[in-house]
Amino acid sequence: DTEVTQTPKHLVMGMTNKKSLKCEQHMGHRAMYWYKQKAKKPPELMFVYSYEKLSINESVPSRFSPECPNSSLLNLHLHALQPEDSALYLCASSPPGGTVNSPLHFGNGTRLTVT
Amino acid sequence: SQQGEEDPQALSIQEGENATMNCSYKTSINNLQWYRQNSGRGLVHLILIRSNEREKHSGRLRVTLDTSKKSSSLLITASRAADTASYFCATDARNAGNMLTFGGGTRLMVKP
Numbered sequence: 001d002t003e004v005t006q007t008p009k010h011l012v013m014g015m016t017n018k019k020s021l022k023c024e025q026h027m028g029h030r031a032m033y034w035y036k037q038k039a040k041k042p043p044e045l046m047f048v049y050s051y052e053k054l055s056i057n058e059s060v061p062s063r064f065s066p067e068c069p070n071s072s073l074l075n076l077h078l079h080a081l082q083p084e085d086s087a088l089y090l091c092a093s094s095p096p097g098g099t100v101n102s103p104l105h106f107g108n109g110t111r112l113t114v115t
Numbered sequence: 116s117q118q119g120e121e122d123p124q125a126l127s128i129q130e131g132e133n134a135t136m137n138c139s140y141k142t143s144i145n146n147l148q149w150y151r152q153n154s155g156r157g158l159v160h161l162i163l164i165r166s167n168e169r170e171k172h173s174g175r176l177r178v179t180l181d182t183s184k185k186s187s188s189l190l191i192t193a194s195r196a197a198d199t200a201s202y203f204c205a206t207d208a209r210n211a212g213n214m215l216t217f218g219g220g221t222r223l224m225v226k227p
Contacts, residue, residue, distance in 0.1 A: 004157070031213060042203055042217035043158065056214060090157055098213035100145045106157035 003027055006091050006107035014115055015081060021110045023074040023091030029105070031098045032074040034066060035090040037109070043090055049074060050098065081114045088112070121204060121218040129226050134191040136221040138204030139184075145207045147180055147187050148215065152201045161189075161202075196227045 004025045013019050023032065031050045035043035048056035049068040063085075065077040074091055088111050092104040122137045138147070146165045150158040162178045164171045164187070171178050177190040191198055204218045 006157075033215075040220075040222075042220050045214060045216070048213055050213060056212065088155070092158075094213075099148075099207040099215045100213070103148050103150075103160035103163050104158070104215060106150075106159070108157040109155075111155070 004091055004093055004105050004107035006089075006110050008110060009108070010111045010113075012113045012115060013078065013081065015083070017081075018077070018079045020078065021076040021089055021091075021112075023076075023107055024072055025093045025105070026072055027093065027105065028071075028095070029093035030071060030096045031094045032068060033092040033094075033104065034074070034076055035092065037088045037090055039087075047076075078112075081112075083114050086112055086114045121202075121221050123221060124219065125222045125224075127224045127226065128194055130194060130196055132194055132225075134194050134198070134223055134225070136189045136202050136204075136223070138187045138189070138218050140187075140204075140206045140218070141185065142206075142211075143209045144182070145209055147178075148205045148207070149176075149178060149187075149189050150203045150205060150217075152203065152220075154200075158203065191223075194223075194225045196225050198225045199223060 007022045034046040037043040045058050046060045047066045052068045063080050067075040088109045090109045091107045095102045120139050148163045149161040152158045164178050164180045175192045180187045201220045201222050203220045205215045
């Protein structure tokens, strides 16, 4: 089991639905990340929050909307997704100072299927 | 674009044998990290090696880093069936601002 908790584990949604992915950590980490991973591919960075502020957006389409309500929580709001957005969505966190000095702690991901 | 490229893409060995995976990258780095991922699960950190380090060990794992060649290797000794997983290298590039970029990964299968 990991110290980063992601819910739900699985999500099936239609292209007109609105849904949210949730991520929670209680390790006192101040950087949180969303990665997207397609089958047999490496994780690709989507967003980075540092001290609850969005610091990196890797040109992600606006149908993905991140939110960091506090230092322990990270959400990813989904709207009008396409079937090609089906993937494993991974949340991660790292201590203050980020990846220069520390590894990432990953959750087990949300398996998203868009129909 | 991927910072790291891994070789081989897939590796199949017998239990007890050693497994070596290689990673190449393109830019100057602060550190290079290795992760393991079991099928359908999250990634688990294995080892972080800083740019001024050349070798690190952790249990049956040995990582080397050659910054002049921009390459790293992960050696798993005396492999076990439970080592079956995908292994990814990831680089924290200098001046990239808290970004970790993953290589393509090596899928390791250890046969009992």
